[in-house]
Amino acid sequence: MSTRTPGEDLPVRRIDRILAFMSLGLLLLSVICFFAIMIGSAARADFGTGVWPTVGVVVYIAPILAFVLLITVLVMSLVRRARANRGS
Template sequence: MSTRTPGGDIPIRRLDRILAFMSLGLAVLSIGCFVAVIIARPAGVTDFTEGLWPVVALLPLIALPVAFLMIVALLIMTFVRRARANRGN
């Protein structure tokens, strides 16, 4: 069992919220674009070189790894902050 720190919970910083919401937004946008490409191929959209389709097809390749790295950075920052708070008590 873990023990609670006497000082209470650690406050959530603005940077933590920004990273969390940006990573969530990128992941949702990437999955939406991935689903759009999956639906567009059987629907007959064979030319993915015109219009907005190149961006829609390329976005999941870039945004999902970036979202994953942002989540990892958020976890590392949280663990470091909690370790510093526990060390100070």
């Protein structure tokens, strides 16, 4: 186990913060689009025209991209911690 004190924790980098917030934003966008599709279905909207095809694609693609971004942040953080522990 590591003998580091709690005050010696590594600072959060800007790229980590940006990727984490992008992941959260994509998940939020996906949920909003999902509810828009539910409301559009109740209103009997024509999903073949307008912005509806884009909204439908966002529901499928955004959670996958958010997961990839979250895994990227996790891997980058683990690599950074491993390098810091190896150096001390």
